[in-house]
Amino acid sequence: MSLVDQLTEKPWLTEGCEVEGCVGEAPLDLRAPHLGLKVLLGVASALFMLVVVAYAYRMTFGDWQPMHQPWLLWVNTLILVLGSWGMHRAWGGAYSGQLGVLKSGMVLGGGCAVVFLGGQLLVWKELVSQGFFASYGVSVAFFYVVTALHAAHVFGGLIAWYRASLKIWRDDDIDNVRITVELCATYWHFLLCMWIILFGLLLLT
Amino acid sequence: MAIVDSPVVQDIPAAEVPDPNEDLYHAKSWVTKYLFCQDAKVIAIQYSCTALGIGLLGLVLSWVMRLQLGFPEVFSFIEPAHYYQFITMHGMIMVIYLLTALFLGGFGNYLIPLMLGARDMVFPYVNMLSYWVYLLAVLVLIASFFVPGGPTGAGWTLYPPQAILSGTPGSDGGIILMLVSLSLFIVGFTMGGLNYVVTVLQARTRGMTLMRMPLTIWGIFTATVHALLAFPALFVGAIMMTLDRLLETSFFMPVISEMGEILSYEGGSPLLFQHLFWFFGHPEVYIVALPAFGIVSDLLSVHARRHVFGYRMMVWAIVIIGALSFIVWAHHMYVSGMNPWFGFFFATTTLIIAVPTALKVYNWTLTLWRANIRLTLPMLFGLAFIITFVNGGITGLFLGNVAIDVPLSDTLFVVAHFHMVMGIAPILVVFGAIYHWYPLMTGRMLDEGLGKFHFWVTFLGSYIIYLPMHYLGFIGVPRRYFEMGETTFIPESAQDLNAFMTIVTLIVGFAQLVFLYNLITSRKNGVEAGPNPWKATSLEWQTAKTPPEHGNFGKTLPVVYRWAYAYGLPNAAQDFVPQNLPPELVATHVGNQVPDTDGES
Numbered sequence: 184m185s186l187v188d189q190l191t192e193k194p195w196l197t198e199g200c201e202v203e204g205c206v207g208e209a210p211l212d213l214r215a216p217h218l219g220l221k222v223l224l225g226v227a228s229a230l231f232m233l234v235v236v237a238y239a240y241r242m243t244f245g246d247w248q249p250m251h252q253p254w255l256l257w258v259n260t261l262i263l264v265l266g267s268w269g270m271h272r273a274w275g276g277a278y279s280g281q282l283g284v285l286k287s288g289m290v291l292g293g294g295c296a297v298v299f300l301g302g303q304l305l306v307w308k309e310l311v312s313q314g315f316f317a318s319y320g321v322s323v324a325f326f327y328v329v330t331a332l333h334a335a336h337v338f339g340g341l342i343a344w345y346r347a348s349l350k351i352w353r354d355d356d357i358d359n360v361r362i363t364v365e366l367c368a369t370y371w372h373f374l375l376c377m378w379i380i381l382f383g384l385l386l387l388t
Numbered sequence: 389m390a391i392v393d394s395p396v397v398q399d400i401p402a403a404e405v406p407d408p409n410e411d412l413y414h415a416k417s418w419v420t421k422y423l424f425c426q427d428a429k430v431i432a433i434q435y436s437c438t439a440l441g442i443g444l445l446g447l448v449l450s451w452v453m454r455l456q457l458g459f460p461e462v463f464s465f466i467e468p469a470h471y472y473q474f475i476t477m478h479g480m481i482m483v484i485y486l487l488t489a490l491f492l493g494g495f496g497n498y499l500i501p502l503m504l505g506a507r508d509m510v511f512p513y514v515n516m517l518s519y520w521v522y523l524l525a526v527l528v529l530i531a532s533f534f535v536p537g538g539p540t541g542a543g544w545t546l547y548p549p550q551a552i553l554s555g556t557p558g559s560d561g562g563i564i565l566m567l568v569s570l571s572l573f574i575v576g577f578t579m580g581g582l583n584y585v586v587t588v589l590q591a592r593t594r595g596m597t598l599m600r601m602p603l604t605i606w607g608i609f610t611a612t613v614h615a616l617l618a619f620p621a622l623f624v625g626a627i628m629m630t631l632d633r634l635l636e637t638s639f640f641m642p643v644i645s646e647m648g649e650i651l652s653y654e655g656g657s658p659l660l661f662q663h664l665f666w667f668f669g670h671p672e673v674y675i676v677a678l679p680a681f682g683i684v685s686d687l688l689s690v691h692a693r694r695h696v697f698g699y700r701m702m703v704w705a706i707v708i709i710g711a712l713s714f715i716v717w718a719h720h721m722y723v724s725g726m727n728p729w730f731g732f733f734f735a736t737t738t739l740i741i742a743v744p745t746a747l748k749v750y751n752w753t754l755t756l757w758r759a760n761i762r763l764t765l766p767m768l769f770g771l772a773f774i775i776t777f778v779n780g781g782i783t784g785l786f787l788g789n790v791a792i793d794v795p796l797s798d799t800l801f802v803v804a805h806f807h808m809v810m811g812i813a814p815i816l817v818v819f820g821a822i823y824h825w826y827p828l829m830t831g832r833m834l835d836e837g838l839g840k841f842h843f844w845v846t847f848l849g850s851y852i853i854y855l856p857m858h859y860l861g862f863i864g865v866p867r868r869y870f871e872m873g874e875t876t877f878i879p880e881s882a883q884d885l886n887a888f889m890t891i892v893t894l895i896v897g898f899a900q901l902v903f904l905y906n907l908i909t910s911r912k913n914g915v916e917a918g919p920n921p922w923k924a925t926s927l928e929w930q931t932a933k934t935p936p937e938h939g940n941f942g943k944t945l946p947v948v949y950r951w952a953y954a955y956g957l958p959n960a961a962q963d964f965v966p967q968n969l970p971p972e973l974v975a976t977h978v979g980n981q982v983p984d985t986d987g988e989s
Binding site for chain 1: 510511578581582585586589590591594595597598599600616617620621623624627628631635636637638639652654655656657660663664667695699700703704947948949950951953971
């Protein structure tokens with residue numbers, strides 16, 4: 184039933200419910216975690232979109248000076264792509280019942296995320312060593328804000344990844360972690376897409 | 389009502405737990421039962437107590453402000469810097485930490501699972517974290533009173549550059565703690581908000597279609613979606629301003645000199661902060677108002693024994709108001725020097741939003757038309773809300789017009805307007821809701837005599853305070869002034885009016901203490917309510933026990949057969965038909981509750 188049909192129902196005219204077989208038998212709906220993640224990604228998208236809008240608005244002022252992007256960001260981007268591919272592999276492994284693929288994918292996905300965070304820290308260190316503090320100019324300040332917000336989201340994902348990994352290595356029970364791995368993979372893909380948009384914005388401006 | 393099986397109920401997933409002991413969080417100790425509890429009802433009470441506690445502080449701050457305004461130079465302990473700190477903290481506390489937290493964290497947590505026939509929120513652990521992060525935000529906010537320089541005195545809008553310049557009270561630690569506290573609040577709310585949205589969409593019991601949900605749930609649901617999309621704007625603004633303050637970045641700070649010294653800021657845009665703030669700030673009005681709209685609809689229906697007039701229209705109006713409120717924010721910025729075409733656009737959208745809002749007022753009125761109105765306390769507060777909201781809304785039409793807003797900007801007229809529309813009106817609903825659902829939460833009724841005293845003093849007192857305030861604003865008395873001094877355009881009698889308003893404020897404040905006394909003493913001494921004392925139809929009154937226990941319902945969850953407004957049906961044995969009463973029993977069943985299939989009630 185479409186959303187429109189649901190929202191145009193006339194509740195004062197309808198009465199009744201098909202109850203046969205539905206009481207006490209149906210399990211808790213497993214779509215809730217998926218929906219929860221979608222809502223979370225919606226909120227995160229709104230957050231990043233607002234940063235982008237603020238960035239675009241602030242660019243129009245006279246004091247804006249374009250910032251040279253460190254080459255290490257390209258490497259970090261590749262690492263993020265690799266991590267996303269690893270998580271996707273883990274997702275596939277979880278659904279095909281291949282524990283080895285699942286574990287290797289999880290290691291790759293999580294490992295790349297950790298390396299990515301380390302790489303971003305190196306970029307920050309390099310910028311600071313060159314005298315590009317946050318107060319140097321507003322484009323530099325935005326760079327720090329954008330990368331920090333994205334990194335905070337990656338870090339949050341690593342907490343979920345850690346909990347999922349604990350379950351996988353402790354129980355070796357794929358059924359228990361299938362949804363968690365799928366959600367982690369979706370989140371990794373989202374963060375990759377978001378990073379590509381943000382990195383593109385930083386490069387182009 | 390024709391008995392036609394709803395075509396959409398088949399699509400509703402059942403949130404059944406085959407065995408209540410499975411899949412449901414169970415506390416193992418006192419600490420996990422009452423402190424770090426994952427039961428939404430306990431979390432709701434934690435939210436409510438914390439919000440009311442910090443709200444009490446906000447109330448006390450308003451008394452001190454009024455003492456200064458009513459009797460300037462009498463109370464030497466109120467210094468100008470303190471005054472600005474008090475108005476700032478009063479505003480922020482009341483809007484964010486009291487009303488938002490109470491409507492969504494308090495009523496949302498308590499009512500969503502119960503009204504939808506669910507056992508709990510879908511992510512109870514995250515829900516618990518949401519409260520503790522909220523509490524941390526409140527503690528950080530309170531901590532700002534104790535840091536050197538005290539809390540920020542920048543006004544609740546926290547506009548830069550003034551908010552972080554050293555001439556503003558609380559520009560040392562106060563502003564930083566305020567920004568940190570707001571950021572924490574947003575993180576905590578996001579955790580809770582995820583729960584509310586997903587629970588509404590995924591955990592409704594069998595038969596509870598979207599259009600069978602009580603309007604309370606529609607209001608809370610839409611407001612939550614709103615908040616999830618609007619709060620990130622404040623979050624971004626708070627982070628950038630924190631960096632401007634701590635690291636001397638120039639997101640918002642322009643080239644500026646202070647005490648003759650040019651600061652290191654350059655090129656920042658204060659207007660950017662205003663856009664971010666009001667992109668959150670205006671939806672915030674509806675984050676507070678939409679749950680109030682929903683709750684008052686249910687209060688009126690139950691206590692007038694009549695279905696909500698135009699239910700479908702009411703749902704759509706809530707959703708449309710929610711959508712429109714994202715494109716009106718700059719009407720708070722008419723005096724910022726914006727392009728006149730923008731002013732025209734935002735004035736137009738502001739006036740358009742009055743259409744669905746007026747529609748709701750008409751429908752509330754028509755719900756009462758020829759109804760069997762019972763002047764209970766929830767009904768009195770509901771009626772008072774309608775009157776107050778109409779008053780506040782009409783002055784909003786004034787301020788929505790650029791030509792009228794510009795001369796009235798930054799006067800007491802604005803203060804009176806927003807206090808009526810998003811202060812008094814929603815708080816009247818909060819009171820009505822507490823009188824309505826207190827019996828469910830505690831099993832006892834609140835004292836009616838004390839309640840009526842509370843109602844009449846609050847309702848009439850609010851008008852005695854804010855109607856003169858409109859007048860003062862109209863003659864040009866500015867807001868945020870520590871004291872007026874001598875002017876050529878404000879008559880001396882304005883001061884008499886201010887003194888009078890201050891005395892009434894203290895009396896209204898006393899009535900709130902009576903309300904608190906009633907809340908506390910009725911917990912033990914109130915008349916026993918029994919199950920469903922108001923003879924309502926919605927599911928929260930159909931729990932196995934009153935107050936509902938962990939898991940809410942008996943062994944099986946209720947099945948919903950109709951909407952929540954089946955009052956006065958011609959073929960029914962009594963004047964209300966609970967949502968979970970099977971159709972074949974409508975003509976014969978008498979009693980406040982439907983017997984559970986496992987016979988627990």
